[in-house]
Amino acid sequence: MSQVPLERKVLSENDRIAAGLRSRFAAQGVLCLNLISSPGSGKTTLLERTLEALPAGARVAVLTGDIQTENDADRLRRFGYPVRQITTGGTCHLDARMIERALAEWRPEPFDLLFIENVGNLVCPASYDLGETAKVVVLSVTEGEDKPLKYPAIFLKSQLLVLSKIDLLPYVPFDISAAEDNARRIHPGMGVVRLSCLTGAGLNTWLEWIEERRRALPAVRAELVT
Amino acid sequence: MHELGIATAVLQEARQEAQRHAGARLRKIRLRVGELSGVNAEALRFGFEVLARESEMEPLELEIENCPRRQRCPACELTFTVANYDLTCPGCGSAQTEFVSGDELEVASLEMEDYEPGAAGAQGS
Numbered sequence: 300m301s302q303v304p305l306e307r308k309v310l311s312e313n314d315r316i317a318a319g320l321r322s323r324f325a326a327q328g329v330l331c332l333n334l335i336s337s338p339g340s341g342k343t344t345l346l347e348r349t350l351e352a353l354p355a356g357a358r359v360a361v362l363t364g365d366i367q368t369e370n371d372a373d374r375l376r377r378f379g380y381p382v383r384q385i386t387t388g389g390t391c392h393l394d395a396r397m398i399e400r401a402l403a404e405w406r407p408e409p410f411d412l413l414f415i416e417n418v419g420n421l422v423c424p425a426s427y428d429l430g431e432t433a434k435v436v437v438l439s440v441t442e443g444e445d446k447p448l449k450y451p452a453i454f455l456k457s458q459l460l461v462l463s464k465i466d467l468l469p470y471v472p473f474d475i476s477a478a479e480d481n482a483r484r485i486h487p488g489m490g491v492v493r494l495s496c497l498t499g500a501g502l503n504t505w506l507e508w509i510e511e512r513r514r515a516l517p518a519v520r521a522e523l524v525t
Numbered sequence: 526m527h528e529l530g531i532a533t534a535v536l537q538e539a540r541q542e543a544q545r546h547a548g549a550r551l552r553k554i555r556l557r558v559g560e561l562s563g564v565n566a567e568a569l570r571f572g573f574e575v576l577a578r579e580s581e582m583e584p585l586e587l588e589i590e591n592c593p594r595r596q597r598c599p600a601c602e603l604t605f606t607v608a609n610y611d612l613t614c615p616g617c618g619s620a621q622t623e624f625v626s627g628d629e630l631e632v633a634s635l636e637m638e639d640y641e642p643g644a645a646g647a648q649g650s
Contacts, residue, residue: 300552300636300637300638301549301636301637301638302634302635302636302637303542303546303634303635303636303637304633304634305538305539305542305632305633305634305635306631306632306633306634307538307542307631307632308630308631308632309531309534309535309538309556309630309631309632310531310534310630311538312534313534390527390530391527392527422527422563423527423563425563426527426531426562426563426564426630448610451560451561451594451610452561452562452563452628453563455561455624455628456628484610484611484612485610485612487612487620487621487622
């Protein structure tokens with residue numbers, strides 16, 4: 300019996316495609332955000348409010364993933380920006396090849412902000428790099444404040460935590476400070492935005508965070524080039 | 526839920542490597558799975574066994590090394606294993622520690638029968 304050392308990442312093929320997407324986004328000055336949450340945390344509603352709030356003529360596009368239906372894409376198309384649905388047909392996450400294929404088959408007007416709405420799931424999307432500039436995890440206040448402890452991978456890998464539906468805080472036993480503490484136990488220094496798509500509270504902070512990330516893009520590009 | 530896909534990728538990587546070694550038969554795959562990899566080792570093993578049986582690769586063993594989360598303290602330079610999600614440095618008590626490892630999902634090595642390293646036929650494909 301002989302042992303052959305391999306030392307290879309299991310998802311090396313996905314990572315290879317993701318790296319290609321990442322350098323392409325960097326070269327084109329595209330900020331790509333990968334939104335991840337449980338089903339029903341409000342990713343699509345957050346995107347609706349975001350598209351609505353962007354200045355006219357914004358160069359934005361959306362890829363939205365679901366197991367079935369075009370429902371989310373239909374909701375998001377109303378804002379006039381290019382939107383494409385990726386139906387995975389059973390797969391519980393998006394992978395880099397799906398993104399690459401969707402972008403290749405699709406010629407939207409040039410965009411410099413790309414949102415990817417992942418399939419609602421806090422587990423599997425954490426394993427698949429999509430070439431995004433940053434992952435954003437959305438947690439609604441109707442869920443448990445211990446979710447960061449239960450699903451640590453996605454909280455570790457996301458740069459921002461969006462706590463959504465804060466208009467419901469008076470009606471649910473959700474300890475929002477505990478949720479933030481739990482997220483920071485997993486990911487010290489993690490950014491947090493508390494918002495409500497219903498009242499609009501916190502939406503500006505979210506939009507400012509996006510703007511900040513866009514301003515930081517040249518540094519990201521320099522890092523990839525060197 | 527995606528462990529079957531991961532198991533497919535593991536088999537693919539291993540098979541690709543095994544094909545580079547003429548006459549060798551794959552017997553064992555050693556895998557590293559970090560606690561933050563988002564992969565459940567038991568579900569992965571189940572998916573793997575089903576796939577190995579269907580592809581007639583049996584007997585083929587999967588050995589999984591579970592890797593805990595490790596953090597490093599920049600203040601006192603201690604690297605430590607995290608227990609109970611507590612990222613505080615056990616050396617100096619600093620709360621500002623950095624992620625080191627724990628998200629591994631890697632094929633560490635393969636074990637093959639009838640294979641001698643460097644033997645004829647063991648060239649790249």
